[in-house]
Amino acid sequence: MPNRNDRDLFFKNFDNQNESLDHRLLDDSLQLIYFGAPGTGKSHRIKQACKKYEHYRITFHPDTDYASFVGSYKPITHKEQVYTNMGDKAIPLKDAETGKPVTTTRITYQYVYQAFLNAYIAAWREQQNEEPKPVYLVIEEINRGNCAQIFGDIFQLLDRNDYGFSDYPIVADNDLKKELAREFADLEVVNADTINGIYDDDMVAKVKIGSHLLLPDNLHIWATMNTSDQSLFPIDSAFKRRWEWKYVKIADSGLSYRIAVNGNEYDWWEFVKAVNAKIGTDTDQEDKKLGYFFAKAKKNAAGNFIISADTLLSKVLFFIYNDVYKDFGLDDAIFQDENDETMTFAGYFDRMGDTVESRVERFILNLGLSPLSRDETVVDEEAPGNDADYKTIKVNVNGEQKTTMTTAMIAILEDAARSHSMDEIESAVKEYITRGDDPIIKRVDNPDTYTKENRWNKTIIRSSDGVAFVVTTMWLRRFLPMIEKLAEHFNVPFEVVNP
Known part of the structure; x- marks a missing residue:
């Protein structure tokens, strides 16, 4: 059998030559836990990765259980018309004064889907496409809930085979079976024969009638875990080994808080x-x-x-x-x-x-x-209402006066870009302007449609090898001598008139 990464063999009808890089990288991370100290940006990483795709989110806590994770029958209130019998006829009652229908509140029970079931149904519906898009189930604070109690028999589905599907399908209870059969009544899975071939059984048909649950290869379950909370509900080794783990270290974000x-x-x-x-x-x-x-x-x-x-x-x-x-x-x-x-x-x-x-x-x-000191305060030179004392400098670049460090940098790099590649420009900027992990320039993949972003100037510069990039608007006064050194490196005439 072909393995999951051999896409041409596994999905015979797929054309993945133009598959995006981010999707290729995410393919293998079907079950992933980001862990680390509180405030390291774990949730933000997941948000950025799955924002383009359908996703469902749940936060675990000590009272989370199987029903609030998967779904269950819940009492639902609704209003009904009140009738009275007149002979063999049911007559709707009306208020004697207003003439409006008389109603009463009734309680009925309805199966309510929760995050897991919503993501599961969405992922299988995507299997109707030749190239199913990923669907994400995001679990925040996974260790704040009792995972054994919450996952129940779904735990068995976390064992994925080489193709990304559950190795061991599970049998659904009667209530869930009815719901899934109704949801999947019109489901037409494009690669049903290939999927069935993994199990030597018509598993797609069993998924359609709701008798069995089986995680498809496009359902990603990603979670966060604060290591400071790990004593709340310890996660056992059997559960741990079914996940990939990625540590998020404490680091400077470059946002200059x-x-x-x-x-x-x-x-x-x-x-x-x-x-x-x-x-x-x-x-x-x-x-x-x-x-x-x-x-x-x-x-x-x-x-x-x-x-x-x-x-x-x-x-x-x-x-x-x-x-x-x-x-x-x-x-x-x-x-x-x-x-x-x-x-x-x-x-x-x-x-x-x-x-x-x-x-x-x-x-x-x-x-x-x-x-x-005042000179050590990072300032966005293009922010509305910014202090003029921060905003204004006077330098000459190629004989033209510039009044902000942003415009001075743009003039220097526009000159340099005529005869230097992007790699050479990035290397020089990194060498002469030191600002931790906070970037000075940023590559732009879509220069023709680029719109100004917060903290970045809108002017597009293209290097000699055709790479587009923009310049930051965030500066410290102490960067001015560094910018002068950069200009000297690229042989661009630079004169400080008023620092």
């Missing part, structure tokens, strides 16, 4: 690194560390992503005090005020319950961080 507190700004990534180092040293618990997106930042008028003192206190410090250090005490120096007295969590609030920002800042300073 800032903490705004007590009139100063601090670099959020530096805070994350410092507090995680403390957590690692003091508790030896990797799962208690913070991911970059543990706290959400809001974009201000200047285009900067800001975490307020209130957010830092209610989200981050609350977690540190009540989850991380609750069993370790507050003896560490990070919890000491200027008088070497312990700062309790309640001490961060005044008598009205408002945040005392000076004490929040004390915690940050205890980690060894320093306030950012």
Whole structure:
């Protein structure tokens, strides 16, 4: 038998020569769990991967069970007309005053589909196409529920064969069988003969009549797991081995989040690194560390992503005090005020319950961080309402005056692109302008239809080998000397008139 990756043999009628790269890469990840510390962007990764396709989402919690995952009969209320008998006739009752029909509320039972069943039905319906599109069942916080109880006999379906279908189909109960038979009454699976050949049985017919459940090869089940929650419901080894696991490490997102507190700004990534180092040293618990997106930042008028003192206190410090250090005490120096007295969590609030920002800042300073200078604040030069002092510089590029670093970079790279390939341009930009993982330029796959994106200028530049790219609008003042060095590298005349 051909294996699952040999698409020409397995799907004889398929033409996969133009299959997109992202679909090829996703094909093998039928059951995948992203795991890592809270705030590392696990859910975002799944969202980005499946947003183009049909998907269904469920969040597990301690009360999640088989019925709320698959489906079950539930009481449904609806209104019915009230009738009275007159001889052998049923006469609808009407209100004597208004003349409106008299109704009553009745309770009936209806089979209600949940996330698994919705995704299962959608995936099989896709099998009616010569090239079925993927369907995703997304499970958030998979370890916060009792997986053995929730999955029940569906657990057996997670064993996939080389073709991506369930190795061991299961028998549906009578209620579910009736629902599936109704849903699949008109189902016409294009590759039914090929699928049946895997089992030496007419399994497609059994799927159609609802007697058996069988996961098709286009049904992806992806999940997230916070390692800090892994003690809630431990996942046994038999369940674990049926999944692929991908660790999402704590890393700088390049979004340049800032903490705004007590009139100063601090670099959020530096805070994350410092507090995680403390957590690692003091508790030896990797799962208690913070991911970059543990706290959400809001974009201000200047285009900067800001975490307020209130957010830092209610989200981050609350977690540190009540989850991380609750069993370790507050003896560490990070919890000491200027008088070497312990700062309790309640001490961060005044008598009205408002945040005392000076004490929040004390915690940050205890980690060894320093306030950012004005020149170290990342600014979106094209953001509406941005501060003119940030926005304006004066430099000459090829004899033409430029008043923003964005337009200066565009002029330099337009000149360089005439005689340099994309690889050469990317290499030079990376060498001369250092900004962590936050990119300065970005390739554009669809230059003819490209529309301006947040944080990126809309001007399309094409390298000598025809690759299109755009330039960021996010800059620090300290980048100006780096841009000058880049211009020198490409032999582009550059003069700073007013830094």
